[in-house]
Amino acid sequence: MTQQQIPPAPQHVEVAIVGGGQAGLSMSWHLKQAGVSHLVFERKRCFSEWRDSRWDSFCLVTPNWQCRLPGFHYAKEYGGRDPHGFMLREQIVEYLDAYLASFDPPVIEGCEVSRVEPLPGGGFGIRTSAGDFTADQVVIASGVYQKPVIPRSAERLSASITQLHSSNYRNPRQLPAGATLVVGSGQSGCQIAEDLHLAGREVHLCIGRAPRSPRVYRGREVTDWLTDSGYYDIPYESHPQKATVREKTNHYLTGRDGGREIDLRQRALEGMKLYGSFKDVDGGVLRFAPDLTRNLDEADRSYNNIRTLVDEYIARQGIAAPVEAPYAAPWKPDVDPTELDLAAQNIASIVWAIGFTADYGYAQLPVFDGRGHPVHRRGITPMPGVYFMGLAWQNTWGSGRFADVGQDAAFLLPTILELRRAQRQRQAA
Structure with missing residues (x-):
């Protein structure tokens, strides 16, 4: 009779972090500084989205000085020499790799987490492709950009039309000859449409209600004005739009060519x-809502509102700054088109740039609402020992971004340490 093998006991850590992007590794930096044993589980390679899911001409839309991961600010620890520039994709990856090397986090790469669940005796079980683990606490930092969104109606389009998601777009040469339709006017959609347009390709762009932003106003980068005014420090709970701000699409503009605005009317x-x-597919015809004029006007309203915020700050502070003329729309649609015949317009490819959805299926934890969204306050959930990192507007505009993701991690650290202290006291009793 063959003796039955006893499986090895799961490896235990104090804190398990799911996700090796800027959010998970910012948390790791703080835990390492505090001497807390932990592991970061990354299903691909650290910062894989920056390495593998950006187009060739991709660059930051915020100035380099806002790259301030904990212990590794762009101009300080990293020694970057172009704080007001906009790093290209390869430069971003170099910065991130240097960040990894700066503190050598305990990461298991190529390790997919398939289940996180509470254990009967306390703590959490983590099932992974590298084996089973247990942890006293868990930080979910897998991000909200996991599952690319392509509408089911796209399946009804002819196989002759090349379709891809924005995360798989690299450059104009990748697409067949003919016109391209880009669906989505967030940052990715507008920048990809511009990339194709500047390459001399014929571009059709389906725009939604994404807002736009000025780049430079009254002699200064708008990011600098909004930082000095304290706008970026407003927590979502105090924001005029309250929690709904978490649902808003990012403003579109670009860091390309030294940084500039994107004005779709000019394009x-x-x-x-x-x-x-976008509404639907009807044979070889795409249907649209008659809201082009409204969407352009709303984008301009956001643009002008940001200008007003800057004007008000300049007036309050008594700053001498050049005055600019009000924005005048250079183009307005005669009608709002409601359909597009793909064959008639020689459209050979479609880039779907309508975003992603989160995938928390592995997290078997009672910390989600009816829509599957995390229930939390600044990343702290109602379940002791479970936290989130990297969420949009987790606290402020900079949450999840290079700008302030480190602050989000720093905020969680005292709660993690307090629970750790309480657990040790119970074990010693």
């Missing part, structure tokens, strides 16, 4: 074809 004058919100 329309140059030949880019604009449409309203």
